[in-house]
Amino acid sequence: MERSQEGARGETARLEPYHGRPAAPDGAADADGPPPAVRVRGLWKRFGEQVAVAGIHLELPSGRFVGLVGPNGAGKTTTLSMITGLLRPDDGAVQIVGRDVWADPVAVKSRIGVLPEGLRLFERLTGRELLVYTGRLRGLPVAEVDRRTGQLLNVLDLSGSQHKLVVDYSTGMRKKIGLAAALLHNPEVLFLDEPFEGVDPVSAQVIRGVLERYTATGGTVVFSSHVMELVESLCDWVAVMAGGRIVAHGPLAEVRGAAPSLQDAFLSLVGADRRGGQDLDWLGGGPR
Numbered sequence: 001m002e003r004s005q006e007g008a009r010g011e012t013a014r015l016e017p018y019h020g021r022p023a024a025p026d027g028a029a030d031a032d033g034p035p036p037a038v039r040v041r042g043l044w045k046r047f048g049e050q051v052a053v054a055g056i057h058l059e060l061p062s063g064r065f066v067g068l069v070g071p072n073g074a075g076k077t078t079t080l081s082m083i084t085g086l087l088r089p090d091d092g093a094v095q096i097v098g099r100d101v102w103a104d105p106v107a108v109k110s111r112i113g114v115l116p117e118g119l120r121l122f123e124r125l126t127g128r129e130l131l132v133y134t135g136r137l138r139g140l141p142v143a144e145v146d147r148r149t150g151q152l153l154n155v156l157d158l159s160g161s162q163h164k165l166v167v168d169y170s171t172g173m174r175k176k177i178g179l180a181a182a183l184l185h186n187p188e189v190l191f192l193d194e195p196f197e198g199v200d201p202v203s204a205q206v207i208r209g210v211l212e213r214y215t216a217t218g219g220t221v222v223f224s225s226h227v228m229e230l231v232e233s234l235c236d237w238v239a240v241m242a243g244g245r246i247v248a249h250g251p252l253a254e255v256r257g258a259a260p261s262l263q264d265a266f267l268s269l270v271g272a273d274r275r276g277g278q279d280l281d282w283l284g285g286g287p288r
């Protein structure tokens with residue numbers, strides 16, 4: 001069924017306008033309670049011959065710390081980009097807190113915060129200007145933007161660099177100012193692509209504290225990472241991707257199962273070769 005759907009879609013089909021198909025009226029609660037933070041149905045994306053995301057279904061409950069993990073090229077960034085409305089799917093539907101991402105983009109975008117991969121920022125603004133501009137774009141009153149900007153700069157240890165141009169920020173500082181911009185309007189769901197990459201341990205601890213506070217008060221975080229220890233210590237819900245598919249998802253303990261760690265469960269789930277370079281018999285000491 002999934003394969004025939006894939007085969008029916010070539011380059012031309014990819015360019016057709018996409019029409020989301022809400023599973024329930026926008027914003028409506030499900031029969032058995034409030035809608036999940038994210039609901040994905042039959043999501044597909046291919047780039048030429050490469051199938052990046054192969055018809056995934058996913059439901060992420062709200063108020064959770066969700067980790068999206070998978071090997072390089074598994075399709076995590078492509079999935080997050082489609083979920084957050086940055087990349088048009090070839091097929092499938094995405095709802096965020098019950099609202100269709102493509103049919104109701106304004107409602108969805110006001111409820112989410114996004115820290116995308118390869119974050120593009122307004123480089124010629126200072127850190128503070130970037131936040132003030134973002135807050136005003138989000139429609140927050142000036143005084144509230146000022147208050148939140150000052151607090152976020154302070155908590156994220158960026159106060160000393162607030163008047164520096166973003167172009168002069170380090171990788172970790174860029175992550176932190178990007179996170180501040182994503183949090184400024186207090187979104188219901190926060191999507192973070194590799195938020196800890198290039199971030200020093202002190203800053204990582206700060207980011208972690210901010211995110212833990214956010215989820216403790218009802219926010220949902222969905223973040224992608226390769227660092228299993230981090231995912232295991234932060235997340236209470238995990239989705240594992242491999243080859244464009246979701247190979248497991250659910251509460252952390254269920255996904256880990258009987259494995260001693262999430263890392264072990266992950267390696268088994270993605271069918272990793274654990275020999276780690278044993279074939280490179282020329283590498284290391286010995287003849288060169």
Ligand SMILES: Nc1ncnc2c1ncn2[C@@H]1O[C@H](COP(=O)(O)OP(=O)(O)OP(=O)(O)O)[C@@H](O)[C@H]1O
Pocket residue numbers: 047050051052070071072073074075076077078079
């Ligand atoms: N714009 C693009 N054009 C062509 N192929 C792409 C494009 N974006 C992604 N791909 C391909 O789609 C697949 C999934 O890529 P994606 O970036 O989503 O994986 P990922 O799980 O985020 O990987 P990583 O962990 O390395 O960041 C890969 O095979 C990648 O080469």
